Amino acid sequence: MVEEQGPTVESNPLGAHQGDVLISPPSMEPNQRVERREPGRRNKIKFPKANEAEVWRKLDTDLSEVLERSLHGNVEAKLNLLGKILYQECKDRFGEITIKQTAALRGKGRREKEINQLVQRRQHLRKNWRKATQGEKEGLKMVRDEVKRKLASLRRAEHIRKHRKRKEKERANFFKHARQLLEDKKSRKLEVTNEKLEQHIRGQYSDPWKVQGLFGRNILQLPLQSISLGYKQGKTRLVQELRKSTDQLVRCADAQVRTG
Known part of the structure; x- marks a missing residue:
């Protein structure tokens, strides 16, 4: 029995993956550069x-x-x-x-943490008290009163601490401001000629009219006419008041008034 030998066919190594799609990596151009991360600011x-x-x-x-x-x-x-x-x-x-480093935020202290815990516990007790029976409410009320008393004490102590801190800060700022007021001032050098300095002083502090009198021709005149007019009006008013007085003795006194 002779076996027929046909033409040999090379097996396709990708035959088992004919349904798959092979994606080749993108080719890079010769002048293309790889992006680099820029340095920090x-x-x-x-x-x-x-x-x-x-x-x-x-x-x-x-x-x-x-x-x-x-x-x-x-x-x-x-x-x-x-x-x-x-x-x-x-x-x-x-x-x-240089950029100043900001100070880290202060965390909650022991007393503040206890206050938060007591507040949460009080809320939990209030919810349980609403759902409790009449016999359980008495015990829950006693526990809630104890929590309320501790909470008031802690809050009072925390308020005193904050008040003391605020006073210390205000006191430090006051002494800092007072130190700035009392410290020695920096001296400066005045660079100006004697002629300019004398001219400035003469213009600011001298008076060219100091030798002139106040009362003279076309300088300053007293208001003599208005003074005399006011004097006469006052005398006339006094005469009318005496003559038209409601008191009979004053009207009949016949007082003499010199009107000038």
Whole structure:
């Protein structure tokens, strides 16, 4: 018996997975760069004030010289180095602004924790008292009164502690303010010429009219006419009051009034 040999067929290694879809990894372009995580935010520079023109002018000159010596290569390389060089030079010259560390929040103290526990226990007792029978309510009432007494005592002690802390803080602030008022003032130097100083003092404290009299021609006149008019009106009013008085003795007295 002779076996017929047919053409050999290569077995497909992927025949068992014809239904599967093979996903090849994406091809990367030669110029494509891998993204890198940027460094954290840098601290701020303690730059000088804007009115310090000489400091800014010197900084501009020095940075120009440093950049001319340090920047090499293509445009992209120069842009990458520009920010680093500027930041490092300004940091070495002026320093950084240090960020103050915030103090950690104060946790609850022993007394405050006990107060919270007693409040929760009182609420639990109130719920049980509503569901309890008449005989159980008496015992729950005694327990609730005891909890209420302890809670009042703890709250009173906590109030005293907070009041004492507040007073200590106010006392410290008061002494700090008083120390600032009583400390020696910083002396300053007055740079001005003698001519300008004398001119300023003469303009502020001298009076060019001090040798002139108050009462003179076209300077100051007394209101003589108004004074005499007021005197005559007063005398006339007195005469009318005496003549038209309701008292008969006053009307018949015939008092003499000099009206001038």
